[in-house]
Amino acid sequence: MTYFPKLEDIKAAEAIIRKVARVTPLDESIRLSKQYGATILLKREDLHRVRSYxxxxxxxxxxxxxxxxxxxxxxxxxxxxxxxxxxxxxxxxxxxxxxxxxxxxxxxxxxxxxxxxxxxxxxxxxxxxxxxxxxxxxxxxxxxxxxxVHAFDDEKVIEGQATIGLELLEQFNAPIDYVFVAIGGGGLASGLCAVFSRLSPKTKIIGVEPEGAPSMKTSIEKGENTRLETIDKFIDGAAVQRVGDLTFPICQKYLHEICTVPEGKVCQTILDLYNRDAIVVEPAGALTISALDAYAATIKGKNVVCILSGSNNDITRTAEIKERALLYGKLKHYFIVRFPQRPGALKQFVADILGPEDDITHFEYSKKSSKENAPAIVGIELKSPDDLQPLIQRMKAKNFYGEYLNDKPDLFQYLV
Missing domain, CATH: 3.40.50.1100 (Rossmann fold)
Known part of the structure; x- marks a missing residue:
């Protein structure tokens, strides 16, 4: 390890940053605390004037x-x-x-x-x-x-991000058992590791990455900083192909664990925070809360901090966020439906195939041909994931079933 942040440098950074940035709140989430049987604290880095740490x-x-x-x-x-x-x-x-x-x-x-x-x-x-x-x-x-000015692989940048750790220890009087931190290039995670390894060594730092961009997890598993050839760019604030050369050895040595979260689950977290807590976060800002389900048994009765890293979310992405959340929750399904070329076929599909609470949310019908059946791409939103198999059975029984697209990613991306 060629570099490890010094506490005096982090404290010097704290004094500099105070000129332009306030101490962000550390608020308990009553909803999440009840849900997990723990004290879940949210470090509101989304409330900076630039809306991120x-x-x-x-x-x-x-x-x-x-x-x-x-x-x-x-x-x-x-x-x-x-x-x-x-x-x-x-x-x-x-x-x-x-x-x-x-x-x-x-x-x-x-x-x-x-x-x-x-x-x-x-x-x-x-x-x-x-x-x-x-x-x-x-x-x-x-x-x-x-x-x-590197986004994460720079000594002074890491020391600046590390000031969050000093604030956490000043704001919470009891021991902090877990800190969940999103990882893109690793600057924030490295800074937190530097602070807690010295001032609160029993605190476990959990790194969280998008499932589609696990650059730090891959590097730690391989034992060397590894560049990913392809990544899912949806969680743009935490999607990098290669983590920092300064940050990797720090995270490799001091992170307690690192986990990945599906992008769809992150989308559901964004919607839950907005609808239930009136908190707006961007996809990277929702990563830490999205990881709690995987640690539900471990964190019970513990003091847990989730860092909400930012709130720069574009409202035009809302439709995509909802779509990804529904797909992840197995509530949105796409089919190629083969409609008989006769009057009343669509009416029969709605009356006999759809369940009472099923909703058609997408419909693309091809032009008529000389064939007996003409295909349509149909998106259906269900009330419960358990409604899927009965729906498919009814489609097959009435000869409407063509293809199920959700489990065919290449075809899905091309058609939908």
Missing amino acids: KIRGAFNKISFLTQEERSRGVVCASAGNHAQGVAFACHHLGIKGTIYMPSVTSKQKIEQTKMFGGDSVTIVLEGDTYDDSSKAALQYCEEQTKTF
């Missing part, structure tokens, strides 16, 4: 630049939250910044970055993933001799 590391890093480095300007790459932290720091400190973001970044995050940076920043959209943007940003940075 990334302001900590970005501001700390840029504050330590020399006057010469400041005059040349800075460069960063980010899927959104780090970009906003860097933009805010540049505007606050009067430094010019160039911010590279993936071309698929939501409009909401781009607009927020522009708002916080004002005339101090220039935004460049490059590549399909964070890693693509990072590569382009590093090349530009080298060509222009500017300072690169």
Whole structure:
């Protein structure tokens, strides 16, 4: 391990960050505490002015630049939250910044970055993933001799994120048994490991990654920092192909465990937090709560902290979030239905095939042909997962059944 954060450096970062960021609340969730029979505390990093914890590391890093480095300007790459932290720091400190973001970044995050940076920043959209943007940003940075502000693999950034650990220990008077932290590149997890390994070594740090982007879990299992060839980019705030070279050995040694959570489960958590707790989080911000089910027996009776890392969620993603949640919960099902080419076929399907609480939410019918049956792609939302098999049986009995698409991912992606 070439680097491990020093407590004095983390405390120095805390003093710097206090100039622009308040101490975020540590609130008990009554609903989750009852559900799991534990004290579930939410560290509300979503309530920063840039709506994520990334302001900590970005501001700390840029504050330590020399006057010469400041005059040349800075460069960063980010899927959104780090970009906003860097933009805010540049505007606050009067430094010019160039911010590279993936071309698929939501409009909401781009607009927020522009708002916080004002005339101090220039935004460049490059590549399909964070890693693509990072590569382009590093090349530009080298060509222009500017300072690169890494989203996670930087000493001052890690020390800035680590200040969350100091706050937690100051805010909660009893021992903290578990801290659940989302992992993208590992900057926040590394910082927490540094604090708790020294000040509260019995606290177990649980890292949580998206199932479709398990870069840290894969690296720890292989014993070396490993780049994933493909990732699911849906949880953009925690989807990287390769974790940091500084963060990997820290997490490898000090994380108690690391787990992955399906993207669909994260979507259901987002909806539950909004509908039941009036809390808005982005997909990465919902990762830690989504992991609690897997630890339900372990955390019973314990003091548990879940870090809500950010709330930069674009409302235009709501339909996709709901769709993924329904698919994960086995409540949304897609079929190729073969309708007989005769009058009244659709009416019969609705009357005889659908259950009393089933709902057609998607319908694409092909043009008529000379065949006896014409296919349609039909999406049906069920009240309960148990209603699926009776539905399929009725479809087969009346000769409507064609294909079930949910378990055919290639066909599903092509048709739906």
